[in-house]
Amino acid sequence: MKQAQSKSNRKLIGMLLLGAVGMFGFGFALVPLYDVLCDTLGINGKTQSTASVYKPVTVDKNRTVTVEFVSQVQSDLPWEFKPEVNSMQVHPGELIRTHFVAKNLSAKHIVGQAIPSVSPGQAAAYFNKTECFCFNQQVLAATASADLPLIFYVDPDLPDSISTLTLSYTLYNITDKGYVGSVEQGAAR
Numbered sequence: 001m002k003q004a005q006s007k008s009n010r011k012l013i014g015m016l017l018l019g020a021v022g023m024f025g026f027g028f029a030l031v032p033l034y035d036v037l038c039d040t041l042g043i044n045g046k047t048q049s050t051a052s053v054y055k056p057v058t059v060d061k062n063r064t065v066t067v068e069f070v071s072q073v074q075s076d077l078p079w080e081f082k083p084e085v086n087s088m089q090v091h092p093g094e095l096i097r098t099h100f101v102a103k104n105l106s107a108k109h110i111v112g113q114a115i116p117s118v119s120p121g122q123a124a125a126y127f128n129k130t131e132c133f134c135f136n137q138q139v140l141a142a143t144a145s146a147d148l149p150l151i152f153y154v155d156p157d158l159p160d161s162i163s164t165l166t167l168s169y170t171l172y173n174i175t176d177k178g179y180v181g182s183v184e185q186g187a188a189r
Contacts, residue, residue, distance in 0.1 A: 059093040060156050067154070070168040071100060077173035078106040079140070084147075092156040095130070100169065102138060103145035111175045112138045114148075119166040126155040127165060137174065 067090055069083035080103040090096050104110055114134040118124040129135075133148035140146060154165065 057093040057156055059091050061091055063092055063160075064089045065092060065154050065158065065162070066164040067096075067152075068164065068166040069098070069100075070166060072168070072170045074170065074172045077110065077112060077171060079104055079110065079112060079171060080145075081112075081169075081171045090154055092154045092158055095151065095153050097149070097151050099150060100133065100148045101145060102140060102148055102171070104140035104143060107142045109139060109141045109175075110173060111177075112140070112171045113174045114138070114169045114171050117168050117170075119168065120162060123158065123162050123165045126158040126162075127167065128153050128155060134169065138171075 066087055068087040069085065071081045071083055073079055073081050080101075082101055084099050084101065088096070088098070100114075102112065116129075116132070116134050118127045129150065129152045131149055131151040133150065138146065138148065152167075
């Protein structure tokens, strides 16, 4: 009987270890699975991470889309960060220039990185940036400020059911994460 109990315990321990390894592996698989699922369903709101090439298209003057701009700053980043305008009316296919303004409120240089997202998520595939400060790290010297350019267009194939896009940027402090460049990259105003 003692031998049967010991065999049962070993079997239980083996199953528990197998379950723990399986859960650990599933945890690593979650991020790629999430990305694939969101890309498939069109709900992730991620914009492209490299510049689009603007191919002149027929601008749809019969349609206007409202593009709203939202900015947030991570709590450990002593910067002001805001869009030039809070919203604008654009025609699909039209190349638009705007900018965000960043100001370092501290007495030391700081490196920031902006992460964009578009809402609704389905619209992200139709929002194209030809130039964006989010493609690069932003380095600002103490108390310096900079205009951060954004050039974009909304693809004319944007579904008619979408009339408003919200482009949101969250600015993170990456000073201690190792950055590329020097303090002079921040364009002081």
